[in-house]
Amino acid sequence: MKQSQMLVPTLKEIPADAEIKSHQLLVRAGYIRQIASGIYSYLPLGRRVLKKVEDIVREEMDKAGAHEMLMSALQPAELWEESGRWHTYGSELMRLHDRHDREFALGATHEEVTTSLVRDAVKSYKRLPLMVYQIQNKFRDEKRPRFGLLRGREFLMKDAYSFNESAESLDQSYETMFKAYSNVFTRCGLDFRAVIADSGQMGGKDTHEFMVLSEVGEDVIAYSDTSDYAANIEMAPVAAEYQASGETPKELEKVETPDQKTMQEVADFLGHELSKGLKSIMFKVDEQYVMVVTRGDHEVNDVKLKNLYDARMVEMASEEDTRRLLGTGFGSLGPVNVPEEVEVVADYAVEKVANVSCGANESGYHFTNVNPGRDFKVKDYADLRFIEEGDPSPDGQGKIKFARGIEVGHVFKLGEFYAEKMGASFLDDQGKAKTMTMGSYGIGVSRTLAAIVEQYNDDRGITWPKNLAPYQVHLLSLNPKKEEQKELADDLYEQLQAAGIEVLYDDRKERAGVKFADSDLFGIPLRITVGKRAGENIVEVKARQTGEQDEVESASIIEYVKNWYK
Ligand code: ATP
Numbered sequence: 002m003k004q005s006q007m008l009v010p011t012l013k014e015i016p017a018d019a020e021i022k023s024h025q026l027l028v029r030a031g032y033i034r035q036i037a038s039g040i041y042s043y044l045p046l047g048r049r050v051l052k053k054v055e056d057i058v059r060e061e062m063d064k065a066g067a068h069e070m071l072m073s074a075l076q077p078a079e080l081w082e083e084s085g086r087w088h089t090y091g092s093e094l095m096r097l098h099d100r101h102d103r104e105f106a107l108g109a110t111h112e113e114v115t116t117s118l119v120r121d122a123v124k125s126y127k128r129l130p131l132m133v134y135q136i137q138n139k140f141r142d143e144k145r146p147r148f149g150l151l152r153g154r155e156f157l158m159k160d161a162y163s164f165n166e167s168a169e170s171l172d173q174s175y176e177t178m179f180k181a182y183s184n185v186f187t188r189c190g191l192d193f194r195a196v197i198a199d200s201g202q203m204g205g206k207d208t209h210e211f212m213v214l215s216e217v218g219e220d221v222i223a224y225s226d227t228s229d230y231a232a233n234i235e236m237a238p239v240a241a242e243y244q245a246s247g248e249t250p251k252e253l254e255k256v257e258t259p260d261q262k263t264m265q266e267v268a269d270f271l272g273h274e275l276s277k278g279l280k281s282i283m284f285k286v287d288e289q290y291v292m293v294v295t296r297g298d299h300e301v302n303d304v305k306l307k308n309l310y311d312a313r314m315v316e317m318a319s320e321e322d323t324r325r326l327l328g329t330g331f332g333s334l335g336p337v338n339v340p341e342e343v344e345v346v347a348d349y350a351v352e353k354v355a356n357v358s359c360g361a362n363e364s365g366y367h368f369t370n371v372n373p374g375r376d377f378k379v380k381d382y383a384d385l386r387f388i389e390e391g392d393p394s395p396d397g398q399g400k401i402k403f404a405r406g407i408e409v410g411h412v413f414k415l416g417e418f419y420a421e422k423m424g425a426s427f428l429d430d431q432g433k434a435k436t437m438t439m440g441s442y443g444i445g446v447s448r449t450l451a452a453i454v455e456q457y458n459d460d461r462g463i464t465w466p467k468n469l470a471p472y473q474v475h476l477l478s479l480n481p482k483k484e485e486q487k488e489l490a491d492d493l494y495e496q497l498q499a500a501g502i503e504v505l506y507d508d509r510k511e512r513a514g515v516k517f518a519d520s521d522l523f524g525i526p527l528r529i530t531v532g533k534r535a536g537e538n539i540v541e542v543k544a545r546q547t548g549e550q551d552e553v554e555s556a557s558i559i560e561y562v563k564n565w566y567k
């Protein structure tokens with residue numbers, strides 16, 4: 002392709018709204034342009050890379066035995082009414098009306114559409130298991146679209162669905178997809194982890210998220226420094242064993258702690274370690290008020306609280322409710338003398354402490370020498386805190402470290418949730434009607450593209466892996482006004498194309514400096530420059546990632562490129 006005839010508007014300046022590298026570089030290098038907040042167009046270079054990521058995904062899905070379809074992006078509200086999600090999905094779902102005032106949504110995901118298709122078409126166990134997928138734009142009215150392609154409102158997703166006759170069959174589909182995902186992200190050259198995730202509201206069981214390790218990631222992952230264990234930090238169980246303090250209980254005292262607000266301030270004021278104070282937080286768990294107590298150096302994990310109560314909803318109690326129940330606001334709470342309507346639950350670590358301090362439920366006062374059991378009752382001890390760096394890994398191997406991650410993929414056992422609501426059943430080999438079991442599997446294709454750029458860049462631009470670059474070769478003619486340079490470059494362009502090598506030819510009448518800068522920005526792995534030595538039929542070759550240079554005879558350039566790409 003000739004660059005002079007291509008839409009690649011490069012920018013020297015970093016766009017004001019672009020906070021992270023992938024966003025900055027993809028805009029500056031002319032790969033994408035924003036149309037509205039969180040909505041982008043892919044220009045020719047961007048489209049080519051997106052297509053390469055898509056093709057990797059497509060190949061791995063096909064290998065996994067899934068069949069590609071293309072479902073409608075426009076979905077009637079009735080389908081979402083059937084699953085109940087028309088009401089529960091919230092304002093992320095883009096809703097609209099047709100001319101007859103019928104309600105529709107732009108597809109944010111396709112469980113409903115797929116389930117309705119399979120429900121109507123598949124009636125026998127003989128057709129199961131079945132896996133389908135599509136690669137299609139999804140629409141979600143995100144609260145905070147940001148970071149370019151990482152969190153868009155219109156974005157490209159691969160979504161796959163499995164329909165199975167049993168839980169065991171679903172396990173197999175899940176496993177197959179899990180492997181396919183590992184292949185996809187490996188082939189994309191990404192440093193990633195499959196992490197155990199929270200199955201949330203959907204009623205599913207197993208779920209893993211595929212996370213690309215990156216400082217700009219929105220999620221924090223807890224992983225083992227020696228095994229492949231990795232989990233979202235909300236999900237990671239704490240496997241620490243606490244030692245009993247061994248101190249003899251002293252007499253409970255109430256002391257004045259004027260103006261001491263934070264845990265650290267109180268600890269400093271009372272002259273003890275942070276871990277010798279108790280942290281008490283009031284929650285409303287469905288309709289029940291619950292005080293959660295942890296050690297002062299630990300953080301309450303509300304996902305674990307929600308699981309402990311098997312609750313629908315967990316939220317912090319309001320300051321008003323707290324005052325009504327305990328007679329004081331947030332700053333001075335503690336588990337001693339709480340009224341019966343408040344349940345006290347505590348983290349396992351609290352069971353082992355002795356002679357600690359806690360709020361006295363009276364502004365400006367704390368208790369010291371508090372001992373659990375003697376001074377307050379705990380309904381349940383449970384794992385209620387966030388895991389921390391240095392904690393033992395839950396799989397018993399090594400210690401926990403933290404890293405930030407970008408979620409590029411998600412595999413999820415849905416179970417019978419949709420099939421039951423939407424009546425997707427089949428006849429088993431005994432002729433008995435059964436509900437199908439489902440899995441759903443998503444990859445953020447456009448987000449993956451951005452994640453690749455996050456991992457492959459330097460201070461001059463993008464540094465694509467060989468298999469993902471928009472072109473294999475960037476051919477530059479430094480001074481096309483010189484006949485011998487133009488002729489040789491034109492000739493090489495023809496030869497490279499004829500040899501099936503993807504080549505972008507910078508034939509523009511621009512200064513050499515501009516051409517080199519753009520070339521570095523684009524990040525095409527191999528650059529061939531036709532310059533001063535064109536008369537001798539010698540060109541310069543440079544590798545974008547390593548900066549390695551070579552002078553090569555133009556007659557052997559095809560062979561050189563083919564070898565380089567082997
Ligand atoms: P997130 O927690 O980032 O909002 P999600 O849990 O809503 O993601 P899924 O519904 O599992 O995401 O969607 C499947 C995949 O689609 C995700 O793993 C992610 O890679 C991608 N994805 C989700 N939302 C967006 C978005 N707004 N922009 C780009 N990609 C997205």
Ligand code: MG
Pocket residue numbers: none
């Ligand atoms: Mg989301």
